[in-house]
Amino acid sequence: MKDYEELFVALRRITRAIDLHSKKLQRETGLTTSQLLVLEAAVKLSVASPSNIAKEVQLSQATVTNLVDRMERNELILRKKSNEDKRVVEVHLTEKGKKMIDLAPEPLQAGFLREYRKLERWEQHQLIGSMQRIAVLMDAEDIDASPILTTGELLTP
């Protein structure tokens, strides 16, 4: 039993729960969690370009392009080239997109939120603090990350 195993298992359970919720959201509303976040970011940002959205929601630019593609196909947003800078694409919500954002449920499980809101303020803060602490530790660069495998023969080309 590795020393971090409990933590790892809990992390995986959470990750999976979030993913499953996203899929459920999609079945019920047609929008996944990521799409909803991008939609919200597009409203919030004064210049809703893919790169700005990517920064806002913490995804790569390529992933945002992918999500925007799908939402454009579903007529939730429109792409428009910027006049100032022709490299830049502006993402605009359609009427349908605006309706969607009003109607869409929260990106976290209703059951979870209900329970979370029952907690004392200090308990909520403790949870947030713990998660942020882990997030910071994980974001940190893997400074001493020298490749462990150097045999070559085991690597997939």
Place this chain on the structure above:
Amino acid sequence: MKDYEELFVALRRITRAIDLHSKKLQRETGLTTSQLLVLEAAVKLSVASPSNIAKEVQLSQATVTNLVDRMERNELILRKKSNEDKRVVEVHLTEKGKKMIDLAPEPLQAGFLREYRKLERWEQHQLIGSMQRIAVLMDAEDIDASPILTTGELLTP
């Protein structure tokens, strides 16, 4: 600003950090985190069938089949039909697979583990406790999850 937003952001950062680490692992060793977990489960379980592995690592059976496919292609494992029950497939490690499991790094960032191990025992337990609490809340059924959208017109067919 929604009341749970900080928590949500931290969760997303963690999820992403884990994913990025998995991709880095793959570049360096050819194995993703999920593949490594499946490999370890196959060693650990007395009957290493896809369904048992799925239970062990908390993934769907279909996902495990997918991972096993890839690892079979990379000659890390072999499939063998069970003699007792012809529906059952047994996953066996090849020599290459065994070597791999010995050499593979931990499924969490080295930097994270180093910092984590520096924490006092009670701090580690607090982190684990918080994570488990969140995991439990999220796993719980969405009991009152009535579809919020019922207009139909907004649904993707």
Place this chain on the structure above:
DNA sequence: GAAATATAATTAGAGGTCTAATGATATTTG
């Protein structure tokens, strides 16, 4: 023992996510 039901695994299809390569514009510099 044959029909109905159940279980194991796989396949099909849809998303999500990333990096690396490419294409289109802008900006900088000799």
Place this chain on the structure above:
DNA sequence: CAAATATCATTAGACCTCTAATTATATTTC
């Protein structure tokens, strides 16, 4: 101004993940 360099977006190619449908084999039941 023209060439070199930057930046923004998209495309290509991998992999992960899921649910629903399908296939093969077991088990149950009449």
